[in-house]
Every structure is written in structure tokens, then in C-alpha cells.
Amino acid sequence: MNSSVLTLGLLFLTAYAVFSVLYYFVRIRPRLQSENAAVPAPAPPASGNEAHAGTKAGGTAQTMSPVLQRALDEWQYTFDAIIDPVLVLDSELRIIKGNRAAFQILSVNGSAIEGKQCYQLFAGADTPCPFCPMQTVRFEKKPHGQEVTHRYLGRTFSVSCSPLCEDDQVVGYVFSAKDISHQRNLEKRLVHAHKLESIATLAGGIAHDFNNILGAILGNADLLLYRLPSKERVEKVPFGPPLKLDEITEHIQAIKRAGVRAKDLVAQILAFSRQSANQRRNLLIAPLVKESCRLLRSSLPSTIDMTVAVPEGIGMIHADPSQLQQVVMHLCTNAAQSLGHNAGVIEVSLREIETGKAEQLRYHDLAPGRYVVLTIKDTGKGMSPETLERIFDPFFTTREVGKGSGMGLAVLHGIIVAHDGVVDVTSSERMGTVFTVFFPRVPDGSDNEEEQRKVLPQGSETILFVDDEEDIVTMRTRMLSHLGYRVLPATSPEQALEYCAKGEKRIDLLITDHTMPRMTGLELAAKVSAMQPGLPIILCSGYSEALSQEEAQRAGVRRFLAKPVDMRLLAFAIREILPNRNEEEQ
Amino acid sequence: MRILVIDDDDQMRTLLRQVMEWAGYEVVEAGDGREGMQKQRKQPVDLVITDLIMPEQEGLETISSLKKEYPGLKIIAISGGGRIGPEAYLPAAQELGADKVFSKPFDVRELAGAVKELLSHE
Numbered sequence: 001m002n003s004s005v006l007t008l009g010l011l012f013l014t015a016y017a018v019f020s021v022l023y024y025f026v027r028i029r030p031r032l033q034s035e036n037a038a039v040p041a042p043a044p045p046a047s048g049n050e051a052h053a054g055t056k057a058g059g060t061a062q063t064m065s066p067v068l069q070r071a072l073d074e075w076q077y078t079f080d081a082i083i084d085p086v087l088v089l090d091s092e093l094r095i096i097k098g099n100r101a102a103f104q105i106l107s108v109n110g111s112a113i114e115g116k117q118c119y120q121l122f123a124g125a126d127t128p129c130p131f132c133p134m135q136t137v138r139f140e141k142k143p144h145g146q147e148v149t150h151r152y153l154g155r156t157f158s159v160s161c162s163p164l165c166e167d168d169q170v171v172g173y174v175f176s177a178k179d180i181s182h183q184r185n186l187e188k189r190l191v192h193a194h195k196l197e198s199i200a201t202l203a204g205g206i207a208h209d210f211n212n213i214l215g216a217i218l219g220n221a222d223l224l225l226y227r228l229p230s231k232e233r234v235e236k237v238p239f240g241p242p243l244k245l246d247e248i249t250e251h252i253q254a255i256k257r258a259g260v261r262a263k264d265l266v267a268q269i270l271a272f273s274r275q276s277a278n279q280r281r282n283l284l285i286a287p288l289v290k291e292s293c294r295l296l297r298s299s300l301p302s303t304i305d306m307t308v309a310v311p312e313g314i315g316m317i318h319a320d321p322s323q324l325q326q327v328v329m330h331l332c333t334n335a336a337q338s339l340g341h342n343a344g345v346i347e348v349s350l351r352e353i354e355t356g357k358a359e360q361l362r363y364h365d366l367a368p369g370r371y372v373v374l375t376i377k378d379t380g381k382g383m384s385p386e387t388l389e390r391i392f393d394p395f396f397t398t399r400e401v402g403k404g405s406g407m408g409l410a411v412l413h414g415i416i417v418a419h420d421g422v423v424d425v426t427s428s429e430r431m432g433t434v435f436t437v438f439f440p441r442v443p444d445g446s447d448n449e450e451e452q453r454k455v456l457p458q459g460s461e462t463i464l465f466v467d468d469e470e471d472i473v474t475m476r477t478r479m480l481s482h483l484g485y486r487v488l489p490a491t492s493p494e495q496a497l498e499y500c501a502k503g504e505k506r507i508d509l510l511i512t513d514h515t516m517p518r519m520t521g522l523e524l525a526a527k528v529s530a531m532q533p534g535l536p537i538i539l540c541s542g543y544s545e546a547l548s549q550e551e552a553q554r555a556g557v558r559r560f561l562a563k564p565v566d567m568r569l570l571a572f573a574i575r576e577i578l579p580n581r582n583e584e585e586q
Numbered sequence: 587m588r589i590l591v592i593d594d595d596d597q598m599r600t601l602l603r604q605v606m607e608w609a610g611y612e613v614v615e616a617g618d619g620r621e622g623m624q625k626q627r628k629q630p631v632d633l634v635i636t637d638l639i640m641p642e643q644e645g646l647e648t649i650s651s652l653k654k655e656y657p658g659l660k661i662i663a664i665s666g667g668g669r670i671g672p673e674a675y676l677p678a679a680q681e682l683g684a685d686k687v688f689s690k691p692f693d694v695r696e697l698a699g700a701v702k703e704l705l706s707h708e
Contacts, residue, residue, distance in 0.1 A: 207666070207667055208639060208666045208667055209666075210666075211666030211667060211689070211690040211691060212595045212597065212598050212666050212690060213597075214690070214691040215598055215601065215666065215690040215691035215692065216595075216597040216598060216601055217691075218691045218693075219598075219601040219605065219691065219692070219694045220601060220604075222693060222694045222695065223601075223604060223605065223608065223694055226694070226695060227608065251604075254597060254600065254601065257597060258597055261597075297639075298639050298666075302638075302639065302644040302645075302646055302647070
């Protein structure tokens with residue numbers, strides 16, 4: 001209760017302070033300055049906190065009435081009381097005003113931050129950051145937020161940027177950056193720890209499969225060795241007739257099949273143990289759920305009956321396969337733990353639904369739309385209403401000490417929310433528990449392409465589009481072609497380089513995915529930049545923290561777009577970059 | 587003599603059939619314990635080789651039912667283990683009446699030898 005009031009209070013103060021300071025800088029100060037042009041600008045501050053103090057209202061005190069001065073001082077104190085760095089920028093991203101937190105984080109040796117470009121101080125760069133939400137704000141003229149990692153400062157910020165408009169023109173920005181580095185580091189460690197727990201569960205299933213595979217390889221090899229005639233053994237073969245040629249082929253094929261199974265299993269383990277926090281793509285959830293359950297089956301006690309109901313035709317969702325597997329495995333393991341040593345049933349099912357009023361009334365967080373619903377139901381001991389209320393709280397556990405951290409469901413909740421999903425739990429004591437997870441279903445095709453085409457900016461330049469997933473290349477080629485562009489589609493970095501090397505026709509823009517086999521998008525960007533200096537590049541990636549801004553800029557990347565890429569943002573980003581290039585060339 | 591092989595893993599079941607045929611036995615196959623029980627009731631065999639972790643009826647339950655209905659039936663249990671490894675499952679199989687136990691992967695000659703030895707007492 002108290003924390004809610006404090007938060008509301010702080011928000012109110014923040015909004016009030018920002019508005020007042022803006023009002024002063026955008027409206028009052030220019031007027032005062034024009035009325036008294038003879039008054040010299042305040043001298044630059046000397047050092048330390050004085051530098052920050054020098055940016056306060058004191059510098060213009062001689063031009064103000066005491067009432068206005070007092071009001072201004074009050075807002076300055078409030079502005080400085082905000083714990084996150086807040087900057088007021090002009091349209092060229094020059095800092096007009098920064099609060100104390102901004103000064104503390106951005107000032108170099110106590111020098112003033114006002115007058116400097118924000119990207120100089122945040123990234124040590126000479127050009128705007130490719131990740132900056134300002135670029136979106138400029139086009140959409142509405143506030144926009146994004147998470148940005150600045151390696152220059154060694155920090156991760158949750159950045160929000162709002163436009164300052166006059167006569168429908170953006171004349172500046174209010175920029176606030178909440179430092180979330182510590183939180184992100186903790187989350188990373190937590191997700192890793194939870195993944196280790198899940199790997200331990202998975203290991204049982206994998207060991208069982210591997211022993212079967214090894215059994216098939218060694219058994220068939222042994223049969224061959226024991227049955228193949230040899231000088232030493234011809235009299236010692238213990239059983240049966242000698243081998244025929246087709247039997248030899250059959251044993252060798254069995255060994256090969258087992259080898260292929262082992263290879264698939266290794267690929268699966270690697271996919272699960274990948275470190276990356278987010279590698280989301282459009283995928284079919286049904287095979288993944290079936291395979292996870294198959295592996296789990298072997299590591300569950302024999303008293304548990306597991307049923308899997310996955311109907312045909314379940315659509316795609318946008319998800320990270322390893323995180324999704326983590327969700328299925330953890331919920332099933334939880335269900336098994338709830339059954340304990342008693343016999344019982346775990347039912348895993350998938351279905352598709354279109355949310356209607358009933359669902360929206362029941363699940364408040366569920367936006368209207370089509371969803372793939374994963375349900376995991378057990379006949380275990382269930383939970384009391386008090387326990388149910390707390391199960392997603394970190395460190396809450398009903399298990400004995402040493403039998404689980406209690407972090408599992410909190411991490412799971414985080415994963416589901418990050419997938420734009422919703423999780424619901426119903427449970428009653430001695431009756432069992434049902435976990436229902438809603439994932440937004442990816443539409444089969446864009447139904448409103450024509451409508452989009454009408455409102456999106458168009459062009460006729462040549463775009464080289466690279467992504468290792470063919471479906472994405474096909475979809476984007478179709479969309480960009482509809483907007484009038486000539487698209488050179490490439491499903492590998494090598495194919496993209498071939499287009500550049502041919503040099504038959506001019507390429508105006510490169511749009512590339514970052515995570516690709518053999519060569520990353522950044523490496524491709526660097527190579528293409530070397531072949532065609534000045535070619536603008538847009539980099540699309542699912543996880544921005546893995547990219548260094550300095551590297552991106554060095555490789556010629558002008559814009560970064562987080563995956564899944566919104567078509568509208570991409571269309572605007574293209575038009576934002578291409579005219580600039582023409583200007584440079586003129 | 588006839589042997590019933592129960593395993594949900596197709597490759598392992600095929601291998602077990604080949605090993606037993608090589609050793610000179612007629613083989614009946616079943617993909618899980620329930621199917622195995624049905625086949626045994628229809629036409630009883632001389633020895634059963636059963637896996638322990640299977641999706642339908644588990645091996646331990648199958649061994650228990652077989653020993654109840656056919657007390658003299660020879661049974662060999664094999665397991666690739668699960669969450670806690672085969673060493674945790676196989677002693678339970680022996681307690682329920684399995685005559686021999688093998689961890690996967692096993693030596694096919696040892697398995698064939700064990701079958702021969704058990705059936706020689708018949």
C-alpha cells in the first residue's frame with residue numbers, strides 16, 4: 001500500500017517537474033532572452049557540482065522576478081530529486097538541460113553536460129546511437145521506450161523518450177534513462193540457474209534415450225563381430241548360422257539409424273543449453289511439446305501416467321524454442337512433484353482459441369486475438385488459495401529445504417510474459433492443479449497488406465534483404481516489393497556477398513538479420529561496407545545486449561531494429577535512411 | 587522355445603529379436619507391458635525380456651503381473667534408466683521376481699548366454 005502511494009507520488013512529482021522545466025526552457029527562457037538580448041549568457045561553470053549548479057536557474061536570476069525565480073528554483077529541486085537521469089534535448093539531440101542524476105552519470109570529470117550531444121556522453125560516438133528510441137519518436141511523434149545497453153558506460157538502461165512538439169514539428173525530446181544493469185545481471189544469473197535445474201531434469205530423459213541408442217549401436221556391432229566368419233572364431237561361434245549379406249546390411253543400417261538419432265539428440269541438448277536469453281522465431285509449438293513430453297516420460301516415476309493431447313493443425317507462435325521447452329519441462333516436473341509417490345495423471349494438451357468476452361473477463365491480461373493454449377493438468381495434492389496467490393513470487397516454495405530454489409515459477413512467469421503470453425493457474429487442495437498458458441498465435445499471412453501498403457511510406461530503391469530463415473525472407477520480400485522496392489533476397493550471408501560482388505546493379509540499402517550461421521549480421525555488414533563504402537545498413541536482431549554499439553557503428557550499421565521487426569517501423573526506418581544518403585551524396 | 591520381447595524403443599526391440607533369433611529362439615514382440623500381457627495370455631512363452639520404462643504399462647508392473655499369473659515364467663529385465671539411472675530400477679525388478687537384470691547398453695553374448703542358462707533349467 002505504502003509503496004504504491006510513494007510510486008504514485010514520485011510519478012506525479014516527476015511529471016510535474018518535467019513539465020515545469022520544459023515550460024521554462026521551451027517557452028519562458030527564449031522569451032526572456034529575446035526581451036533582454038543585452039544580458040550576457042552565464043559563464044561556463046568551473047568544476048564539480050558547480051558545473052551542475054551553473055545550469056540552474058541562478059544564471060538568469062537577474063532577469064527574473066523573485067516569484068518566478070522561486071518557482072523555478074522549486075522545480076529545479078524537484079527535477080534534481082528524480083533518481084533517474086532525465087535530459088531535455090533539442091531536435092539535434094543537444095542537451096539543453098539535465099537533472100543531477102544525469103550529471104552524475106554522464107559528466108566527465110565534473111564538466112558541464114549541457115551543450116553536448118547525448119550520444120557523445122552515452123556512447124562516446126559522433127553519430128546518434130542506432131538503438132536509440134528517439135529515431136522512432138521522431139517519426140511517430142509519440143513516446144517510445146526501449147532497453148539499451150551502452151558498453152561505453154558499461155550499463156543497461158530502460159530508456160524512454162517523448163517528443164516536444166510545436167506546430168506539429170518535433171523541436172526536442174525529453175529523455176529519461178533508468179539504470180537497470182543490476183536487475184538485468186541478476187535476471188541473467190537467475191535464468192541460468194533455472195536452466196541448470198531444468199537440464200538436470202532433462203538429463204534423465206536424455207540418459208535413457210542415449211542408453212537405448214548405445215544399446216542399438218553396440219548390440220548390432222557385436223552381432224556383426226560375433227557372427228562374421230573369421231579364421232580364429234570359425235569354430236567358436238556360440239550360436240546360430242553364419243551371417244548373410246542382407247543381414248550384414250541390416251545391422252549396418254541399424255547402427256547408422258542409431259547414429260542419426262544420437263545426432264538429433266545432441267542437437268536438441270545444444271538447443272536447450274544455448275546461453276542466449278532470447279532467440280525468438282516463428283515456430284510450431286506442437287512437435288516441441290510432444291518431444292519434451294517424450295523425454296520427460298523417461299524421467300518421471302512409473303506411478304505417473306502422462307497423456308499428451310496435441311491435435312493436428314496447431315499454428316505457429318513466436319518463441320524461443322529452448323525457453324519454451326523450459327516452460328513445458330518445469331510445469332510437468334512441478335505436476336510430478338505435486339503427485340509425489342502417489343499414482344496419478346499428468347495431462348498435457350494444446351489447443352487454439354479465439355478470445356471472446358468470457359476469456360477476457362476471466363483473464364484480465366489477455367488482449368483480444370487468437371492464441372495457442374498449453375494446458376498442464378495434474379491430479380496431485382493441489383494448493384490452498386494462500387499458496388496459489390504466491391506461487392509466482394521469487395523464492396516462494398513449499399518444498400523441503402534443498403529440494404528446489406523456489407525460483408522456477410517466477411522465472412517461468414518471466415519467460416511467458418516476455419513471449420507476450422499469459423499464464424493462469426487454478427487449483428484446489430486434494431483435487432489437483434491446472435496451469436494454462438496462452439501464447440499469441442502468429443497469423444498465417446498478413447491479411448491487411450494492401451491496407452498497410454497504402455499508409456506506409458514507399459520507395460523504389462534496391463534493397464538487399466538477408467535472413468537465414470527462408471520464411472522470413474519470402475515474407476519480407478513480398479512486403480517490401482509491395483511498397484515499391486526492388487528486393488534482392490538472400491538466405492545466407494554468402495549469397496548476400498555474391499550480390500555485392502557482382503556489382504551489376506546498384507544496391508541502395510542492406511537489411512540483415514544478426515544471428516546467422518557461419519557469419520553474423522555484423523560481420524556481413526563490415527564486409528559489405530568494405531566492398532561498398534557508405535552503403536546504409538539496418539541490422540535486425542532478437543537480442544540487443546549481445547551487440548556492441550561501437551562495433552555496430554564501425555561495421556556501418558545505421559539503424560538497429562529489434563526482432564520481431566514491425567513492418568511499419570521498418571518502412572519508416574528505410575525512408576529515414578535513404579533520403580539521408582542522397583543528401584550526403586549531393 | 588519362444589521368447590517375448592517387450593520394449594517401446596523400436597530399434598532396441600529389433601536388436602533383441604535379432605539376438606534371440608541368432609541364439610535359436612522364436613520371438614514374439616510387444617511395444618509395451620499391456621500388449622505384452624495380452625500376447626502372453628493368448629499364447630504363453632518360455633521367457634520374457636522386458637524393458638522397465640515404457641509409456642503405457644511399465645516394466646515393473648508387467649513383471650509383477652506376469653509373476654502373479656505365471657509364477658514359473660523366467661523373466662529378464664533390461665533398463666536404460668531414467669532420472670536416477672538403471673541401477674535404481676533394476677534391483678526393484680529383481681525384488682519383484684526378475685531372474686536376471688541387464689543395464690543398457692549390454693553385451694549381446696552375455697544376454698544370449700543368460701537366456702540359454704535360464705532355459706536350460708526348464
